[in-house]
Amino acid sequence: MTEGLTSSSYDLRARLPGPYGRVYRSSTRTVVELHGEIDIAAATLIGAYLDVVTASEHEVVVDLTHVAFFDCSGLALLCRARRRTRENGGRMWVVCGGPAVLRVFRAGGVLEAFGTLPTLEAALAAD
Template sequence: MSENHTKPEEHRSGGEGARVRPATVVALRGEIDLLTAPGLAARLDTLTSRPHPDLVLDLRPVAFIDCTGLGVLCRTRNRARARQGRLRLVADSEEFLRLLRTTGLGGAFDVQPGLPAPVVEALVPAGAPGEGAA
């Protein structure tokens, strides 16, 4: 799992005077299943523990995701929303999109085929000077 922090992106959840928060991009690889879900859930819980989390999960390199993995995504979405934040998924796999539709989660996530333009423009490599690991 690799993680990049972006420069602040405007996040309007509170109207006038809304705070500017950085987006965190997490690229997931391999499989998200019963064996890997606990560690991933713990990391995503940490990333969604702050107020107004803005999390982008890049799932394009993920080869497999099972119902346990979907549960982790749902939990992460719920935690982000409970803290007035957001979760965006980046996925271009027709198989994954079909899985979301089949399980009734087709409209539950903000799914995009590529990284959002403001996030791509603002990506800072992990470990860059001035950027701490979350």
């Protein structure tokens, strides 16, 4: 399920299954760029990839800019990724400017815990 995805921080590049995005390296951070509809079906497929990234990378950016739909399954997926990243001594940033996606973070009561950023550039430059 995760073939094509390596744990080497110097060669971490892969397309996520289906139309759900890609994983790539940008300077010192690993970017997980998600696309389309992130629902329970997508979360099931994407979860294994996020587990590999959060087990091996310490600076992770999840970019939701290209996400059209995001539900509680996606939020649970990101909560798990954030927890795993922090347990491994890392940090995670979430890029999200869409009001529909932000509404899910607010409804889940985690908007402030994630501290979402409006652009990928802001996340790559964040401390």
